[in-house]
Amino acid sequence: MDFQTFEKFIKNENSAKKYLLQFCWKNHQRFCPKCRSRKLYALQGGRRRCSRCSYTFHDFSQRFLNNGNLSPRQWLRLIKLFELEVPTGRMAEQLGITYNTAYKAVTTLRMAILAHSLDAALIIRSIEGLGFSRSGKFHLDMSPKGGGRMPVFGIVERGSHVFADLIPELDGDSIVHFKMNFHLKTASLGKIIYTDRFKQYAALLTGGSQLSSIYNIRHADKGLFIDSSKGFWSFSKDWFRRLKGISPRNFPLYIKELEFRYNHRNDDIFPILAEYLCAMVPDFEE
Numbered sequence: 341m342d343f344q345t346f347e348k349f350i351k352n353e354n355s356a357k358k359y360l361l362q363f364c365w366k367n368h369q370r371f372c373p374k375c376r377s378r379k380l381y382a383l384q385g386g387r388r389r390c391s392r393c394s395y396t397f398h399d400f401s402q403r404f405l406n407n408g409n410l411s412p413r414q415w416l417r418l419i420k421l422f423e424l425e426v427p428t429g430r431m432a433e434q435l436g437i438t439y440n441t442a443y444k445a446v447t448t449l450r451m452a453i454l455a456h457s458l459d460a461a462l463i464i465r466s467i468e469g470l471g472f473s474r475s476g477k478f479h480l481d482m483s484p485k486g487g488g489r490m491p492v493f494g495i496v497e498r499g500s501h502v503f504a505d506l507i508p509e510l511d512g513d514s515i516v517h518f519k520m521n522f523h524l525k526t527a528s529l530g531k532i533i534y535t536d537r538f539k540q541y542a543a544l545l546t547g548g549s550q551l552s553s554i555y556n557i558r559h560a561d562k563g564l565f566i567d568s569s570k571g572f573w574s575f576s577k578d579w580f581r582r583l584k585g586i587s588p589r590n591f592p593l594y595i596k597e598l599e600f601r602y603n604h605r606n607d608d609i610f611p612i613l614a615e616y617l618c619a620m621v622p623d624f625e626e
Contacts (some may be wrong), residue, residue: 341610346420354410355398363401363618373402373620404452405617410437410447418445419613450593452616453600459506460622463592467507488588490500493571493595496540502572502597504545506592512546516557525561537565543573545595547586563579575602 349359355613359369371378372390379391405415414435421431432442454460455610468488490512493504515535520526525536533548543566548559566573579598586594604612 341420341608346416346610348493350413350416353364353411353413356416359403359416360412360614360618361399363615364403370399373397382415400604400618402620403618404448404621407448408441410441412444412501415445415617416614418442419449419610419617422446422449423610423613434553436490446591447590449613450597452619453613454593454596455619455622456616457599458503462508463491463596466506467589467592490547490588490593491594492544492546495543495545495566496541497569497571499569501603502599504595505541507544510544512548515544515546515570519557519559525564526559526563527564527567528559529577531583532580534564534566535560542566542569547588547591575605 348355350356356437363517367594369378370380370388372380372393372395374395374397375390375393377390377392381391383396385398387396387398408415410418413438417435418431421434424436428446429439431446432439435442438616445623454463469540492507492510492512492514494507496503496505512533515524515526515533518538519526524538526533528534531547533546535544538544543564576598579601583594601609
């Protein structure tokens with residue numbers, strides 16, 4: 341989205357809310373987020389109550405953007421800054437909010453991206469601290485989680501698209517095992533450790549901050565298959581180098597963001613991000 345169009349949408353809170361609402365309700369037809377009934381009656385403050393189940397809600401209830409206490413204008417500005425890959429600290433300064441508020445909003449946006457990926461349910465069920473449910477209020481676990489198994493993703497390129505698949509049976513220790521016992525080549529890029537070809541995957545990726553220090557192993561092999569790739573890996577290198585800290589919980593969020601950016605590298609991602617943010621939070625506990 342060009343800046344002239346963007347400025348039109350953030351002219352005031354009403355215009356910003358109107359832009360977001362088009363992604364929330366098809367043909368402006370409201371329904372109950374809990375039971376999907378269209379028999380509603382209006383309350384004060386723009387809220388509605390369901391005649392069938394008595395659930396009280398507003399236009400953004402049980403949607404991703406209901407998490408974070410940002411106004412519609414702030415959400416649109418944050419989406420634009422996220423699109424431009426502005427660091428979270430700088431976002432906070434530009435939006436006039438605290439770092440924690442900006443971090444929570446950015447994490448919510450990344451969760452929305454994750455929720456639209458093909459293996460979202462598997463990731464949510466496999467990674468400790470990453471679960472969310474839309475039953476009642478939307479609670480996203482924002483606490484720093486340093487423990488747990490470091491997940492491993494396998495990279496598959498098909499034409500102009502890439503798929504970063506979670507491999508739940510593997511973790512960071514598995515990479516070390518394959519290297520030491522089966523001579524699987526490994527290399528590092530910032531905080532990331534990646535491997536040579538593995539089964540159907542062009543490479544395996546994992547967070548490597550602890551692997552090198554714990555096992556006293558250097559990941560500096562040459563001639564890995566993916567290093568010759570001109571697609572996803574060339575697109576990813578600078579992005580991976582900028583990652584400063586990787587935990588088992590936030591690593592999948594970064595990987596799925598990168599998968600999204602690569603697969604939409606020729607698209608205007610602003611409306612896509614707005615649509616994802618306005619989507620209902622899925623309940624992967626069902």
